[in-house]
Amino acid sequence: MSLACQLAERITALHYEDLPPEAVYWSGIAVLDTIGVTLAGAVEAPPRILEEVISLDGRNGPSLIFGTNRRATCLDAALVNSTAAHVLDFDNTSNTMFGHVSAAMIPALIAAGEAFGASGRDLLLAHVAGFETATRVAPGLNVHHYEKGWHSTATLGVFAVTAACARLLNLSVPETETALALSTSLAAGTKANFGTMTKSLHVGQCARGGLLAVLLARKGFTANPDAFEHKQGFFNVFNGPGLHDKARALEGWGDPLDIVAPGASYKLYPCCYSTHAAIEAALALVREHGPIDPRAVQRVDSYTHTSRLAHTDRPDPRSALDAKFSVQYCVARALLHGKVVLEHFDADAHHDSVVRALLPRVYAAPYTGKLFLPDDPFDAEVKVTLTDGSTCSAHVDRPLGRTSANPIPLERIREKFENCAGRVLAPDAVSAASRLIESCEDLRSVRDLTALLERAHFDTSSVERALVPSSA
Numbered sequence: 001m002s003l004a005c006q007l008a009e010r011i012t013a014l015h016y017e018d019l020p021p022e023a024v025y026w027s028g029i030a031v032l033d034t035i036g037v038t039l040a041g042a043v044e045a046p047p048r049i050l051e052e053v054i055s056l057d058g059r060n061g062p063s064l065i066f067g068t069n070r071r072a073t074c075l076d077a078a079l080v081n082s083t084a085a086h087v088l089d090f091d092n093t094s095n096t097m098f099g100h101v102s103a104a105m106i107p108a109l110i111a112a113g114e115a116f117g118a119s120g121r122d123l124l125l126a127h128v129a130g131f132e133t134a135t136r137v138a139p140g141l142n143v144h145h146y147e148k149g150w151h152s153t154a155t156l157g158v159f160a161v162t163a164a165c166a167r168l169l170n171l172s173v174p175e176t177e178t179a180l181a182l183s184t185s186l187a188a189g190t191k192a193n194f195g196t197m198t199k200s201l202h203v204g205q206c207a208r209g210g211l212l213a214v215l216l217a218r219k220g221f222t223a224n225p226d227a228f229e230h231k232q233g234f235f236n237v238f239n240g241p242g243l244h245d246k247a248r249a250l251e252g253w254g255d256p257l258d259i260v261a262p263g264a265s266y267k268l269y270p271c272c273y274s275t276h277a278a279i280e281a282a283l284a285l286v287r288e289h290g291p292i293d294p295r296a297v298q299r300v301d302s303y304t305h306t307s308r309l310a311h312t313d314r315p316d317p318r319s320a321l322d323a324k325f326s327v328q329y330c331v332a333r334a335l336l337h338g339k340v341v342l343e344h345f346d347a348d349a350h351h352d353s354v355v356r357a358l359l360p361r362v363y364a365a366p367y368t369g370k371l372f373l374p375d376d377p378f379d380a381e382v383k384v385t386l387t388d389g390s391t392c393s394a395h396v397d398r399p400l401g402r403t404s405a406n407p408i409p410l411e412r413i414r415e416k417f418e419n420c421a422g423r424v425l426a427p428d429a430v431s432a433a434s435r436l437i438e439s440c441e442d443l444r445s446v447r448d449l450t451a452l453l454e455r456a457h458f459d460t461s462s463v464e465r466a467l468v469p470s471s472a
Contacts, residue, residue, distance in 0.1 A: 002177070002181075002225040002226050002228070002229065003228040003229055003246055003249055003250070004177045004178075004180040004181045004225050004226075004227065004228060005173070005177045005225060006250055007133055007136075007137075007163070007176075007177075007180055007249075007250075008166075008173045008174075008176035008177040008180060009173055010132075010250075010253055010254070011129050011133060011163050011166060011167055011176055012166075012167070012171070012172065012173050012176055014125060014128065014129050014132075014167065014254075015125070016121045016122075016124070016125045019124075019125065019128060019257075020256075020257070020260065022260045022404075023128050023257045023259050023260050024124055024441060026259045026260060026263055026264065026404060027124045027127045027128050027131075027259055028124060028437075028438065028440050028441065029264075029266070029410075029413060030092060030102045030106065030127060030131075030259070030264055031102075031106055031123065031124070031127065031437055031440055032413060032414075032417055032434070032437045032438060032440075033091070033092050033102070033266055033413060033416070033417065034085055034091060034092065034102045034103055034106040034107070035106065035417070035421075035433075035437055035453070036416060036417035036418075036419075036420035036421050037085055037088055037090040037091045037103070037420050038066050038081055038082075038084045038085040038103075038106075038107055039066055039067060039084075039420055039421045039423065039424050039425065039453065040088055040090065040342065040419075040420035040421070040423045040424070041083075041084035041085060041086070041087040041088045041090075041200075042065075042066040042067025042068070042081075042084045042423075042424055043067055043423055043424060044084065044087045044088065045197065046083050046084075046087050046197040046200050046201060047065075047066075047067075047080050047081070047083045047084035047087060047200075047204075049197075050079060050080045050083055050201075050204065051065055051068070051070070051080050054072060054076040054079070054080065055070075059072065059073055059076070060072060060073075061073035061074060061076065061077070061115070062074065062114050062115045063076075063077035063078075063110075063111040063112075063114045063115055063450075064077060064081075064110075064111075064114065064450040064453060064454065065077055065080050065081065066080075066081045066084055066107070066424075066453060067084070067424040068454075069454050073115075074111040074112050074114065074115035074116075074211065075111075075208050075211060075212055075215075076208075077107070077110075077111035077114075078107055078108040078111045078112070078161075078204070078207040078208045078211050079204040079205065079207065079208040080204065081107035081108075081110070081111065081204075081207075082103055082104055082107040082108060082203045082204040082206070082207030082208075083200045083201055083203060083204030084107075084200075084204075085100075085102075085103035085104075085106070085107050085203065086100055086103045086104075086153070086199070086200040086202075086203040086204075087197075087200035088270045088324075088342065088345070089267075089270060089271055089272055089273075089324045090267050090269075090270035090271075090342075090416075090420070091103040091267065092264040092265060092266045092267060093264065093265045093267075093273050094131070094134065094135055094138075094258070094264055094265070095262040095263065095264070095265055095402070095403060096135035096138050096139065096258055096262065097134050097135050097137075097138035097152055097156050098138075098146055098152055099134070099138075099151075099152040099153035099154075099156055099157055100153045100157070100203060101130070101131055101134050101135070101153070101156075101157050101160045101264075102127070102131070102264065103153075103203050104153065104154075104157035104158070104160060104161050104203050104206050104207045104210070105126075105127055105130045105131070105157075105160050105161050105164045105207070105210075106123075106127060107207055108161050108164070108165060108207040108208070108210060108211045109123055109126050109127065109130075109164055109165065109168055109446075110123070110446055110449070110450065111211070112165050112168055112169065112211055112214075113168065113445075113446030113447075114446055114447050114450055116168075116169060117445065117446075117447075118168055118445070118446045119443060119444060119445060119446070120439075120440040120441055120442060120443025120444075120446070120449075121441060121443075122168055122446075123168070123440065123443075123446060124440060124441060125167060125168075126164040126165065126167045126168035127164055127259075128257060128259050129163050129164055129166075129167040130159075130160035130161060130162075130163045130164025130165075130167070131160060131164075131257075131258055131259045131264075132163075132253065132254065132257055132258055132259070133159055133160055133162075133163035133164075134156050134157060134159050134160035134163075135258035136249055136250060136251070136252070136253055136258070137156060137159055137249045138152070138156055139245075139248045139249065139251065140235070140244055140245050140246055140247070140248040140249030141156075141235070141238070141239050141243075141244050142243075142244075142245075142248075143307070144239050144240070144243040144244075145238060145239050146191075146307075147307065147310075148238075148239070148240075149190050149191045149192065150189065150190060150191070150238060151189035151190060151191050151193075151194075151199070151202050153189070153202060153203055153206070154187070154188060154189030154202035154203060154205065154206040155187040155188065155189055155206075155238060156187075157203065157206045157207075157210075158183045158186050158187045158206040158209050158210045158213075159180060159183055159187075159210070160210070161183075161206060161207050161209070161210025161211060162179050162180055162182075162183040162210040162211075162213045162214055163176070163180065164210070165179075165210055165211050165214040166179050166180075166214050166217070169214060169218060171214065171217065171218055175217045175218055176217070177225055178217040178221065178222065178223050178225070179213045179214045179216070179217035179218075179223075180213075180227075180228075181223035181224055181225050181226075181227040181228070182213040182216060182217060182221065182223035182227075183209060183210055183213040184223075184227040184228060184233065184234040185223070185227070186206070186209030186210070186212070186213060187206070187209075187234065187238070188202070188205065188206075189202035189205070189206070191310075191311060194272075194311050194325055195311075195314070195317075195319070195321050195322040195324070195325045196319075196321060196322075197321065199321070228246070228249075229246050260404060261403070261404055261405070262403040262404060262405070263403050263404030263405075263407075264404075265399075265401055265402050265403065266401040266407075266408045266413065267401070268399075268400065268401065268408060268412065268416070269330070269340040269341075270324070270340070270341070270342050270344075270345055271323075271324040271325070271330050271340065271345065272311070272312055272324055272325045273378075273399075274304070274308035274311065274312045274325075274327070274378075275304075275308075275312055275325075275326075275327045275330040275331075276378075276399040277304065277378050277379055277380035277396045277397075277398065277399050278302045278303075278304055278327050278330065278331050278380040278382055278396075279330050279331065279334045279340050279399075280380075280396045280399050280400065281302075281380050281381055281382040281393075281394040281395060281396045282302075282331045282334035282335050282382045282394070283334050283338065283339070283340075284394035284396065285335065285382060285384060285392055285393075285394045286334065286335060286338040287338075288392070288394070289392055291335070291336065291337070291338055292335040292336060292384065294336065294354060294357060294358045296386050296387055296388075297335075297358065297361055297384060297385075297386060297387070298361065298385045298386055298387045298389075299361045299362075299363060299384075299385050300331060300332070300335065300358075300361060300362040300363065300382065300383070300384050300385075301363050301365065301382070301383045301385075302327055302328065302331050302362065302363065302364045302365070302380065302381075302382050303364075303365055303366070303367035303368075303380060303381045303382075303383075304327060304364065304366070304367060304379075304380045305366065305367065305377035305378070305379070306366040307377050308327075308377055308378075309327070309364060309365075309366055311325055312325050312326065312327040312364070313327065313328075313364045314326035314327070314328065314329070315328050315359060315360075315362070315363075315364070316359065317329050317350050318350075319350065320345045320346060320347055320348075320349060320350055321345075322350070323344075323345055323349070323350040324345055327364050328359055328362040328363075328364055329350065329355065329359065331362055331382060332355050332358045332359055332362050333355065335358075335384070336354060336355065336358065342419070342420075367379075367380070367381060378398055378399065378402060379395070379396060379397045379398065380395070380396055381393060381394065381395045381396075382394055414434060417430075417434055417437075418430050418431075418434065421433060421434070425453070429452065432452055433449075433452045433453060436448070436449060436452055437449065
């Protein structure tokens, strides 16, 4: 039996009533977090440029373009909104697949839900199905896939979107198998484009591709069911012979669901997750010693895992997007300001004269020594040496929110949503949207949710009308 078929059987067998409460809770948190960062990202250049391009043909549709009053086809909305979800690099990630799987899935699910009809429960179930699919396929490829240069958020995220949308639209096992096989031909995205607009486009394109695969499959489109394991299929082409293990791609399915444990990693800082442990180490120094006087600094040393440095060792960031991948820039901001926030990545923020003066004295290197966990690529240490010869250092094993065992408090997730959504929604609409999203399980229709996300002031009484009565 093909891997696509085995996955399809498991995806279609998932039902909302069988989900543990923890899965429903964490999926709801992912929806809240993702919608927040999508709204914040909606005003950025990449999604706005995409919106201009898709408007050239004059097509409209049922699905909302976030941050606007415009509606487009579900495929176009998935493309633009998933790009917006990832453009700030503020979206949650998967511990297992090292990718931003929710940013790819949730905008696509909302777009499809508007077009074809879906409830809040349908949305949550579909998200769990997609999350489980991508995170189970990922171990079959291990780290070779990412280290070869593939952007796994896109190349594996397309399977998450396909699985999620197939479940949302109630595809059969054969239809889901075909959609998954078809999506192997839509996987794309290389790490060479990190630090540019194209990185966020990877996520938008995989959202569109996964939804397209599902829409084609339900209309009878064909694909090779062995597209994963074929000698010229996904595993061999993307990883290479001997660098994958099909058996591991199904290992431990649902036991527990990956959305529950280890769960997703949630971000407190709007930049590449590979910089977060170093940021938290720098912030620990500020909490202990106060803000750093840059005039008194001789050098700053940031130690992170070699695999993280491959894309974050950027001592001279050339753009706001480039700065999101510069561990030197992020550590400098943390030391200077005691925080790392959206404004630090505005268009010209990387030209700040105080930051620029400190950057040549911030060094990034791979860590060594007994303090570091050999198999954990997310710990970091920051050491500050002052001109008087004194030093101080801090070590962080894992950033807060790294797993469901070390979660960011719900209050801070809400605060993050409010800050993000406030970039495009009026204040009364922000609180109304937050309440509605947190009640996603009782949402009658995804369309009620997107009505609240349009860029306007809203009557908050519409929240109550959108919810399923508690007795239902």
